[in-house]
Amino acid sequence: MRELTLNMTDITKVYSTEDMDTHALRGIDLEIYKGDFVSICGPSGCGKSTLLSLLGLLDMPTSGKYFIGGTDVSHLNLSEAAYIRNEKIGFIFQSFNLIDELSVFDNIALPLRYRRNKVSEKDIEKKVTECLQIVDMTHRAQHKPNQLSGGQQQRIAIARALVGNPALLLVDEPTGNLDSRNGDAVMEMLQQLNANGTTLCMVTHDPRYADMAGRKLHLLDGKIIDSQTL
Numbered sequence: 071m072r073e074l075t076l077n078m079t080d081i082t083k084v085y086s087t088e089d090m091d092t093h094a095l096r097g098i099d100l101e102i103y104k105g106d107f108v109s110i111c112g113p114s115g116c117g118k119s120t121l122l123s124l125l126g127l128l129d130m131p132t133s134g135k136y137f138i139g140g141t142d143v144s145h146l147n148l149s150e151a152a153y154i155r156n157e158k159i160g161f162i163f164q165s166f167n168l169i170d171e172l173s174v175f176d177n178i179a180l181p182l183r184y185r186r187n188k189v190s191e192k193d194i195e196k197k198v199t200e201c202l203q204i205v206d207m208t209h210r211a212q213h214k215p216n217q218l219s220g221g222q223q224q225r226i227a228i229a230r231a232l233v234g235n236p237a238l239l240l241v242d243e244p245t246g247n248l249d250s251r252n253g254d255a256v257m258e259m260l261q262q263l264n265a266n267g268t269t270l271c272m273v274t275h276d277p278r279y280a281d282m283a284g285r286k287l288h289l290l291d292g293k294i295i296d297s298q299t300l
């Protein structure tokens with residue numbers, strides 16, 4: 071039987087500001103199984119990033135239920151959310167979000183250094199080296215992010231997302247800041263990770279990349295209007 075990584079039922083998200091309420095998500099039902107590769111597409115403003123931030127516990131839903139691996143994560147406080155995020159979830163964003171003051175090595179090591187159960191420097195070294203190899207960036211370990219090309223920076227961001235062996239990898243427009251050659255390379259890398267067992271959920275505007283997933287969700291006005299198995 072397939073193992074359920076996460077499930078959402080009837081999730082809504084309302085952003086309230088002084089003058090208006092924005093219903094960013096209006097009743098999302100979603101199940102993601104171990105090893106899945108799910109892509110999410112839809113027009114600007116339809117709720118893709120909102121859904122990803124709820125999946126990644128960067129924000130909490132207004133209503134509905136969300137479980138990760140059987141644990142109810144629908145209403146966590148900030149520190150509980152940070153703990154589960156650090157243990158279980160990796161993020162890759164359009165804008166890389168690397169820290170320019172830190173070396174490539176230390177950027178990748180960061181999630182491990184924030185672990186509640188301390189990871190030894192020896193284990194950190196081993197894990198970071200392994201991830202540098204996966205993204206083929208070993209020769210740049212001591213560089214700073216701003217000394218790298220965009221495609222190389224995104225590969226470092228992928229290594230950082232992988233270093234904690236996340237149960238779920240969340241990816242928001244990973245190729246948005248890259249030319250098509252580097253974009254294709256990043257997508258090939260993500261596909262390879264999925265082939266090796268990583269569970270992936272990716273937002274993209276690019277139909278070619280959306281079609282690389284095993285399941286394609288179409289979001290419109292905060293609802294999943296179509297789910298297509300590819």
Ligand SMILES: Nc1ncnc2c1ncn2[C@@H]1O[C@H](COP(=O)(O)OP(=O)(O)OP(=O)(O)O)[C@@H](O)[C@H]1O
Pocket residue numbers: 085086087092093094112113114115116117118119120121
């Ligand atoms: N912090 C916030 N406060 C108020 N409204 C917000 C906030 N974040 C997002 N929204 C609104 O929620 C809706 C969904 O936004 P979201 O960022 O999820 O869209 P998206 O599908 O990722 O769009 P894009 O393709 O442009 O990145 C939009 O109408 C947006 O303006």
Ligand SMILES: [Mg+2]
Pocket residue numbers: 118119120
């Ligand atoms: Mg977005």
